[in-house]
Amino acid sequence: MKNLLSILLLCTGTILAQSGQLSGNFQSDFQLYLEDEALDFNLENPSSGFPSERFLSNGFANIMYTKSNFSAGIRYESYQNALLGYPSGYKGEGITYRYAQFSSNGLDVTVGNFYEQFGSGMILRAYEERNLGYDNAFDGIRLKYSPLKGVYLKSLVGRQRLFFDKGEGLVRGLDGELSLNEAFVGLNEIKTQILLGGSFVSKYQKDLNPAYNLPENVGSWASRMSINHGRWNFNSEYVHKYNDPSAVNNYIYKTGNALLMSGSYSKRGFGLSLAAKRIDNMDYRSERDQNLQNLIINYLPALTKQHAYSLATIYPYGTITTGEMGLQAELNYKVKKGTKLGGKYGMGVLANFSNVYAIDKQQINASTPLGTTGTLGYTSDFFKVGDDKYFQEFSIELSKKVSKKLKLIGSYINTEYNGAFIVGYSYHGMIYSDIFVLETQYKIKSKHSIRTEIQHLSTEQHEGNWVMGLAEYTISPHYFFAVQNLYNYGNTDKKLSYPTVSTGYNNGTSRFALSYGKQRAGIFCVGGVCRNVPASNGISLNITSSF
Amino acid sequence: MKNTIVALAVLAGSLSALAQEKATIFPSVNVKSIEGKMVNTNTFENDGNPIVVSFWATWCKPCAKELDAISEVYDDWQDETGVKLIAISIDDARNAIKVAPYANGKDWPFEIYLDSNSDLKRALNVNAIPHTFLLNSKNEIVWQHTSYFDGDEEELFEEIQKLK
Numbered sequence: 001m002k003n004l005l006s007i008l009l010l011c012t013g014t015i016l017a018q019s020g021q022l023s024g025n026f027q028s029d030f031q032l033y034l035e036d037e038a039l040d041f042n043l044e045n046p047s048s049g050f051p052s053e054r055f056l057s058n059g060f061a062n063i064m065y066t067k068s069n070f071s072a073g074i075r076y077e078s079y080q081n082a083l084l085g086y087p088s089g090y091k092g093e094g095i096t097y098r099y100a101q102f103s104s105n106g107l108d109v110t111v112g113n114f115y116e117q118f119g120s121g122m123i124l125r126a127y128e129e130r131n132l133g134y135d136n137a138f139d140g141i142r143l144k145y146s147p148l149k150g151v152y153l154k155s156l157v158g159r160q161r162l163f164f165d166k167g168e169g170l171v172r173g174l175d176g177e178l179s180l181n182e183a184f185v186g187l188n189e190i191k192t193q194i195l196l197g198g199s200f201v202s203k204y205q206k207d208l209n210p211a212y213n214l215p216e217n218v219g220s221w222a223s224r225m226s227i228n229h230g231r232w233n234f235n236s237e238y239v240h241k242y243n244d245p246s247a248v249n250n251y252i253y254k255t256g257n258a259l260l261m262s263g264s265y266s267k268r269g270f271g272l273s274l275a276a277k278r279i280d281n282m283d284y285r286s287e288r289d290q291n292l293q294n295l296i297i298n299y300l301p302a303l304t305k306q307h308a309y310s311l312a313t314i315y316p317y318g319t320i321t322t323g324e325m326g327l328q329a330e331l332n333y334k335v336k337k338g339t340k341l342g343g344k345y346g347m348g349v350l351a352n353f354s355n356v357y358a359i360d361k362q363q364i365n366a367s368t369p370l371g372t373t374g375t376l377g378y379t380s381d382f383f384k385v386g387d388d389k390y391f392q393e394f395s396i397e398l399s400k401k402v403s404k405k406l407k408l409i410g411s412y413i414n415t416e417y418n419g420a421f422i423v424g425y426s427y428h429g430m431i432y433s434d435i436f437v438l439e440t441q442y443k444i445k446s447k448h449s450i451r452t453e454i455q456h457l458s459t460e461q462h463e464g465n466w467v468m469g470l471a472e473y474t475i476s477p478h479y480f481f482a483v484q485n486l487y488n489y490g491n492t493d494k495k496l497s498y499p500t501v502s503t504g505y506n507n508g509t510s511r512f513a514l515s516y517g518k519q520r521a522g523i524f525c526v527g528g529v530c531r532n533v534p535a536s537n538g539i540s541l542n543i544t545s546s547f
Numbered sequence: 548m549k550n551t552i553v554a555l556a557v558l559a560g561s562l563s564a565l566a567q568e569k570a571t572i573f574p575s576v577n578v579k580s581i582e583g584k585m586v587n588t589n590t591f592e593n594d595g596n597p598i599v600v601s602f603w604a605t606w607c608k609p610c611a612k613e614l615d616a617i618s619e620v621y622d623d624w625q626d627e628t629g630v631k632l633i634a635i636s637i638d639d640a641r642n643a644i645k646v647a648p649y650a651n652g653k654d655w656p657f658e659i660y661l662d663s664n665s666d667l668k669r670a671l672n673v674n675a676i677p678h679t680f681l682l683n684s685k686n687e688i689v690w691q692h693t694s695y696f697d698g699d700e701e702e703l704f705e706e707i708q709k710l711k
Binding site: 021023024025027062064066115116117120121122125127152177179181182193195226228233235260262263264265266267268269270271272273275299301302303306307308330331332333334348350441443446447448449451474475476477480506508509510511544545546547 | 571572574581582583584585605606607608612639640641642643644645647648649650651652653654663664665666669670671672673674675678690691692693694696697698699701702
């Protein structure tokens with residue numbers, strides 16, 4: 001056995017040594033938590049989440065080997081123990097991802113773990129948001145094949161990652177895409193580009209439920225189209241899911257569907273996009289009893305603006321997968337140089353509007369309440385808007401370079417936020433807020449810059465008004481220093497402030513950041529994923545690198 | 548046991564031999580053009596001149612700052628070195644339709660592609676964006692940098708000049 005191992009290692013070593021490339025990356029986050037009287041963040045108050053370990057850390061490293069048409073890789077992850085706000089399923093350490101992939105004669109084969117997306121992802125998307133602990137990677141087999149020019153086929157079978165384990169449900173998927181322009185010689189040179197696509201996805205999980213006869217196989221299909229004509233773009237995708245009683249939809253037997261349509265027009269200095277969507281009972285997981293962010297098969301994008309300013313992230317929108325409909329429009333415009341408004345350098349304008357409503361839901365008959373377990377749940381008129389408004393937002397941002405050294409960015413955001421529906425706030429009713437932000441960027445001398453932000457959020461509801469200030473000094477290409485404070489001065493219950501100081505060092509692909517201060521409690525979202533983070537105080541160190 | 552040690556030593560030796568190899572070739576991954584065309588990254592070319600590949604997204608402020616800064620000096624860079632910048636957006640279905648209007652609204656003169664499920668980002672071991680790569684005439688990665696501070700583009704330009 002030992003000899004066999006040696007030979008194997010020897011062979012591997014020799015093959016590796018011949019050529020090929022090794023690459024990888026690494027990230028590690030450490031946090032020391034400090035007791036805080038104002039936040040009531042301490043061991044005596046278990047509901048504050050204060051960790052008895054006092055010190056927590058997350059880390060991972062990816063290592064990948066590539067040689068011509070072959071690649072293989074592994075990821076090691078460690079949570080000892082996971083930072084506050086991470087899903088509790090992340091505990092311990094181990095190899096969580098390993099794969100081998102090769103391609104020959106147009107056939108691309110992956111065995112082991114992989115990420116994948118069909119179309120927009122509304123029928124199937126495996127992806128990761130490592131900083132939020134989201135990872136629904138498949139473990140199985142994926143094939144990609146292009147039999148003809150302009151025809152792209154994909155198939156997969158696999159089970160999904162659930163922290164350090166896997167879900168029991170099997171997922172099978174097929175996807176095809178046809179580029180008319182590439183496939184047909186006569187269309188090669190025409191200006192209009194047309195793409196058509198279709199998918200079929202099915203999941204299997206044994207039915208052990210004593211009370212109901214649940215479908216063990218749940219199928220879904222999608223069709224999509226994208227048309228481009230010069231400055232014009234149009235995309236649409238429709239998904240249909242067969243009946244899928246689950247914990248999230250309260251075990252109703254209704255089918256689900258989703259429609260996403262978007263279009264845009266743009267030319268140098270001007271861009272406009274419009275998007276609309278409707279989602280009805282589209283939560284889709286490879287285990288019917290799961291909830292939160294676990295074992296999700298598809299991705300239902302929130303059609304709202306993704307904000308970067310910290311006060312604008314206090315009321316974030318997350319898709320309500322059981323049903324919603326909404327619109328979004330965005331305008332980008334550059335006021336020309338030399339005009340009255342544009343001045344010497346021009347001015348950027350970015351305006352966004354979005355809204356989200358409930359879908360129409362009617363009882364299936366007079367004696368059955370809405371959403372009753374074991375029934376068809378409800379009926380819905382596709383074009384009718386429901387009674388509840390979930391969200392609406394209007395924002396405008398003006399950015400203007402005043403001189404060679406100074407740039408100003410001003411923003412206004414008006415939000416209506418129905419937190420009880422979106423993130424389950426105990427505060428009921430609409431939260432109306434207005435946010436003003438002024439950001440300045442000033443170049444002191446070559447490679448030395450200072451950036452400041454002043455933000456104000458006003459609302460009569462929920463936690464009341466907030467003010468925020470930030471100053472950041474950077475020395476290119478290595479150093480930054482920053483101080484900031486958030487102050488919830490309008491809170492009638494407790495007027496808390498959250499000061500933080502931080503510094504960092506960058507060198508090539510390595511980055512070290514050290515910060516000390518307080519973190520507000522709240523819902524933090526990146527991409528399509530949100531997590532609830534408790535208020536805390538502490539010192540944190542983050543290190544990332546790649547090679 | 549002895550054999551295992553020998554084998555491990557050979558493996559260690561091979562790995563260190565690998566570590567000495569410098570040139571990393573840009574990976575081959577499918578991305579989509581703004582027009583919706585499937586494009587393999589092994590077709591990226593610039594007549595033997597350097598290529599800059601920069602990862603960004605419509606929601607990433609430092610990314611926009613970096614691309615704005617390069618956009619202002621891009622004509623001069625091109626005249627002097629013939630460099631081309633390829634901007635890879637990792638926006639997913641939430642923002643994909645906004646990518647072209649955003650880039651056009653900012654009047655960016657770059658070639659833009661969508662990596663909507665981060666396949667290329669993963670193949671290049673990018674942890675966070677902005678992350679910028681510099682490729683030589685053989686599409687080998689000769690320099691890379693993560694995050695953006697005001698003035699970082701000057702260091703990038705010095706690296707581009709070294710390739711001429």
